Amino acid sequence: MKSARLGPTSILAKAPTGIAGFDAITEGGLPSGRTTLLLGGPGSGKTLFALQFLVHGARDLDEPGIFVAFEETPARLLANFEGFGWKLRQLRRKALYFMDATPMPDLELSGDFDLGGMLAALGAQAKQMKARRIVFDALDIVLALLPGASARRREIYRLHDWLLSLGLTGIITAKAEGDSASSHDAHPYSIMHFMVDCAVILNHRVTHGVSQRNLRVQKYRGSSFDENESPFVIGRNGFDVAVANTLGRAELNVTSERVGSGVKRLDTMLGGGYYRGASVLITGFPGTAKTTLSSAFAAAACRRGERTAIVSFDSDGAEVIRNLASVGIQLDRHVKSGCLRIISARTITGSAETLLVRIKALTKEHKARCLVIDPVSTLFRAGNELTAHGVAERLIDWAKADCITLVCTSLLDDMSGRTDAGTQLQISSLADTWIHLNYLVQAGERNRGMSIIKSRGTGHSNQVRELILSDAGVTLADTYTAGGEVLMGTLRWEKEKAERVAADIAEVAAKLKRVRLDAEEAVLEVQAKSLQTELLAKQVEKTLLTRTTESRELELSRGRTRIRELRGADRALTGRK
């Protein structure tokens, strides 16, 4: 019951335009069976938009269409839009009818007229070919021929009623300068604004010589839509409207797969490498080896056999190859094998939006899984200030959605201050991994330091490492901290040498001590021996002494007895014996 009260669902039926981005903004396309007003200045892309809408219907949705041309003859239209590869001539036979309604040059006017005849003719044609879509291109031309505002109003109503009665999904294009609501009052289209169910305004501005196009849905009855201006470019396949990340979008393919950065120790520092599909930002001043680091990644990707594209805004492909060969990164064989594509975008001028579209198209064409943009800060060139941030956002968004691992370098121009601060593009907050390269000037040397400022979802080293470029490639060296300062280059080397010498000295000292101790021990041992010998001698002497004393006493007593015997004066003591 409740759902029935919400009204007929046909209100929300949408007719897809086939214009990338536009269908996302309007959540499906133009209101089906209703009229859309498309306003814009000369060259803003009205005809293209309308024609693309018809082509999409005729070619892809089995909805034949009619194009009523008030401004350009069908022959000219076909010639002008041949370049988009829409096979207009082929479609024209079956599902696309062009009505030449350009006012004849010899047209004579007398009095009032109306579009009734044309609409009757169109109605017959629409029935015959079962048309579902119709475009009135440059209605303002024919309205201008009508005498007076009331006649114009009448014809607009006639047209609107006719469209509704046939249930065709219609686009009416008309010239209008600017986007200011006040100016519309003077226009005959002011009533059209109230009449139509959807109004789209195309703008074309030039800022600092750079063309910027954008589109805005002004109203859309019965549907929600993105109300902001959306930049678009006219590309090889027609319109391409940039869409910001919308809430309703499908979940991203998030993987925990890691991809090597091309520098072994950096992989270790990141706990295994970048995540697949991550966006890596490498910032640094000129000459801090941003290109080298990003190319090392590209070379590693090619070695793994992943298709890779490098978009270089600084130098030509051949230059890139030569310069990187000097640091042991060989790209030429990957280019030859077709795995790597180097796109020199130095000469591409245009808005940031144009560049993004080109990058997208080339990446798709190459089926790249890894993409290097060197430097992404080019997007920020003059004239793009307003859009660059949005473009960078969408770049990262798009890469993520397609699971492309993106490595961007970004130049920091400002040598003073802001060394670790955000980049101009402020994409640092969007990037998953942010590596900062810096110069450290110490002891008359300039050395490259590398640190990981952030890396979402991966543990990472907090240390500043020294980045060394040599013939052998890119390596990271440990740095020494002494007194709170990081040592690099020669200082680091000196420190390393000093440590080596200190170790040597310590070793020698230990050896010396051992020898000395050995000597002392030996001396003591010798002394001990001699003392023992002396002791022995003393003992011998003592024994000798005892013995001589005894013998002498014996001799003495023996002698006295003898003397007595000889004297004979005394009683021989013998008897006593």
Add this chain to the structure above:
Amino acid sequence: MTRRVTFKFRLYTAADTQNSVQALANLTSLCHEHLEGRFEIEVVDVFREPKRALADGIRMTPTLVKLSPAPIQKIVGTLCQTQRVLQMLGLDIIAA
């Protein structure tokens, strides 16, 4: 120069809409006044014969086509400005 040449007109109308009715009335009175006895008017109702209008390249109604004498001329509108229409059709000399 013969004065008895017959003028052949074809008027494409959108049924009986106001503009078409006016155009037919204006044309008829103009012919009666200036070309009495030497004109033919064929009325093609675009609503009835849309295919024909499409094929003939008729976009706006009413449209008057002067088929003869040559050159073929087309005039769009109600033909309310008689003098101007006569001038366009090269009839002002006759009228004078």
